[in-house]
Amino acid sequence: MTALWLTRIQPNLRHRDARRDLSSAVAMHHRIMQLFPDGLGAQARRQAGALFRTEDTGPTPVVLLQSQLRPDLDQLPTDFASSVTKDLSPLLDALRPGLPVRYRIIANAVRKPGHTTRAATGAPAVIPLTGAEADEWWQRQAEEHSGLHLSTAHSTPLDSARGQRGQDQRRITHARTQFDGAATIKDPDLLRQRILDGIGRGKAYGCGLLTLAPTRQAA
Structure with a gap:
């Protein structure tokens, strides 16, 4: 365990x-x-x-x-x-296929253009996503990489996580979006690993923590 x-x-x-x-x-x-x-x-x-x-x-x-x-x-x-x-x-041990849950995550939803696209367009290495693009990012993360089937999803844009590292004076900025909703577990083993590892970038700075709560079902 x-x-x-x-x-x-x-x-x-x-x-x-x-x-x-x-x-x-x-x-x-x-x-x-x-x-x-x-x-x-x-x-x-x-x-x-x-x-x-x-x-x-x-x-x-x-x-x-x-x-x-x-x-x-x-x-x-x-x-x-x-x-x-x-x-x-x-909670980890109780995860099973078909279990309905409520979820919350504050995540750094981003897109990383390939080298060819960046060379041709001058796009930055990391592009923060907002609105519908952020929602699509979360759906992919949840359904394809985290063992969840989303029933509902509500997104709330938040202020970016910011700060300055002491060792190199580098400024840290991670865009943040909060995702809340309901889901059903498809793959408990994959979901456990994603809970343990976190999701997306900025994990050291307040992003990527996925929390779940089983949904009470009517008798």
Whole structure:
């Protein structure tokens, strides 16, 4: 059984560091990684299986952190946030063909033109998608690569994830779209892997975390 944890972190907006981390995807990435052991190597995020997203739908922002290592919440600064962790392994084990679920993902929907197209048109290496193109991107990701059959899909454009990396001063920008809806599981094994790995680009900076909740069926 694969260990999987979901941690809900509600930052204290009166805390200066919390406000700073919420304003920068890079800062939030560093804060998240402080919750895991040192020595995980150059691919520390992948070794921890860490994915996160920030949700602003309630009165205060909430950070959802999924990880294959249990985070050490004592590493958060005093009064930084309220937080709680639960075991997601039973959900992974319960996935089966035909199970109806609700889903949510904040994703970096993009198109990457080939070298020939870029040379001929001057197109950038990565083109953010919006509107119907973003919806089509998510349908392909879900149905062809994630073991889901979508019943409904609603997309909401969000502000881009932004920040500045300290080691090279590179500016990070990842366009974000939130996708919500209902689906039926087609391939549980493929879906488990996509839940663990995340979907799309920008996984270190708040994109790619797919969460599911089984839909209650009438008796």
